[in-house]
Amino acid sequence: DHRLDARFVMRWIDILDRLVVEAEPQLTEFDAAIGDADHGANMTRATCACKAVLGDVPPLTTAAAFSEVGEALAQYIGGASGPLYGAIFLALGDSVPATTDIGAGDLVAGMREALISLHNLGAAVVGDKTMVDAIAPAVAELEQLVSVGAPFPEAVAAAAEAAARGARSTIPLRARKGRAAYLGPRSEGHQDPGATSSALLFEALRLAVGP
Ligand code: ADP
Ligand code: MG
Ligand code: MG
Numbered sequence: 204d205h206r207l208d209a210r211f212v213m214r215w216i217d218i219l220d221r222l223v224v225e226a227e228p229q230l231t232e233f234d235a236a237i238g239d240a241d242h243g244a245n246m247t248r249a250t251c252a253c254k255a256v257l258g259d260v261p262p263l264t265t266a267a268a269f270s271e272v273g274e275a276l277a278q279y280i281g282g283a284s285g286p287l288y289g290a291i292f293l294a295l296g297d298s299v300p301a302t303t304d305i306g307a308g309d310l311v312a313g314m315r316e317a318l319i320s321l322h323n324l325g326a327a328v329v330g331d332k333t334m335v336d337a338i339a340p341a342v343a344e345l346e347q348l349v350s351v352g353a354p355f356p357e358a359v360a361a362a363a364e365a366a367a368r369g370a371r372s373t374i375p376l377r378a379r380k381g382r383a384a385y386l387g388p389r390s391e392g393h394q395d396p397g398a399t400s401s402a403l404l405f406e407a408l409r410l411a412v413g414p
Contacts, residue, residue, distance in 0.1 A: 205355045208304035209261035211411060212268035216257060219407035220250035226403060233396040237383040242396035245282040252279050265305045269313075270296030283381050284397050287325050287334060288404075294320035307355040314342045325380060332378040332390065337401035341366035359405075359412045366405035370398040 223230070223246045231243035256275040262268045269292050277289025298316040299305045305313075318338055327333040329340075344365040348358035373395035378384045383395070 205307040205412070206304040207265055207307065207310055209263070209265050209268040211304075212265060212272065213257050213261055215407055215411040216250060216253045216272060218410045219404060220247075220254055222403045222407050223247055223250045223400065226399070230396050230400055233394050233399055236393040237378065237386055237390045238396060239382060241282060242284065242400065245280060245284055246400050249276055249280045249285060249288060252276070264301050264303055266296050266299050266301045268296075269293075269299065272296075283325075284334070284400070287321055287397075290320045290324045291317040291338075307358075308349060311342075311345050311349050311358075314345060318342050327380040330376060331380045332373045332376040332383060332395045332398070333380050334395075334397040334401040336373050336376070336395065337366040337369040337398040337405070340369045341401075341405045356409075356412050356414055359409045363402070363405040363409040366402040370394060370402040373398045 227243035227247050229243075230246055231240055234240050234242035252275045253272045256271050257268060262271060273289050273292030273294075273296055275289075276292060277286050279285070280289070294317040295310075295313040299309045299313045318335075321335065321338065322328070325333065325335070327335045329336055341362040345358050345362040348361055349355070353361075371394065374393065375391060376395075377388060378386065378390040378395070381397070383390045
């Protein structure tokens with residue numbers, strides 16, 4: 204079935220970069236409403252740095268590709284989101300087998316580790332109006348569908364939809380983490396920028412896995 208190699212990681216990042224560039228005005232607008240209007244710029248810089256660090260020649264293992272991406276995000280990208288996205292990819296790099304390629308189940312298990320790592324760093328839970336509101340339901344959907352034997356592309360498509368729903372679910376919420384939390388009730392009625400970019404992460408995964 205699905206074997207995911209370092210080229211797959213490069214495809215995922217390439218597609219994410221394209222989606223982030225397309226969505227940059229929206230990410231900027233969302234962060235202007237409840238933050239400091241730099242999430243679009245932070246994310247385009249982030250995906251550009253990831254593409255640069257991966258280069259043209261794939262790393263030897265999927266795990267190495269994830270780790271390179273994680274280091275680039277954690278080290279070079281400012282804002283709250285850089286280290287948080289960095290933690291996701293560093294956890295993926297640490298938890299998947301260090302073999303040339305990995306199985307779909309390895310990626311799913313890695314995504315659970317990534318969510319734990321995100322929580323360990325940012326301490327946000329579902330409902331705090333953060334990236335976690337998109338990522339947690341997406342990981343749950345992925346695990347659930349893979350556990351009942353759904354084809355991987357179907358599971359990833361469902362996860363992408365869950366992430367998009369999760370991002371929209373942040374609109375009425377009051378932020379409890381990050382700079383939006385300082386706004387208190389004035390953060391209500393706006394979609395969280397980080398949850399929006401996290402939905403793009405899963406949409407890019409869907410497109411990278413293919414039909
Ligand atoms: P900054 O807020 O430093 O300018 P960004 O604008 O790039 O950084 O990212 C803001 C996003 O980071 C928020 O929309 C939110 O989704 C996410 N975020 C902030 N703090 C946390 C946290 N503690 N845990 C998870 N996500 C967080
Ligand atoms: Mg910001
Ligand atoms: Mg900022």
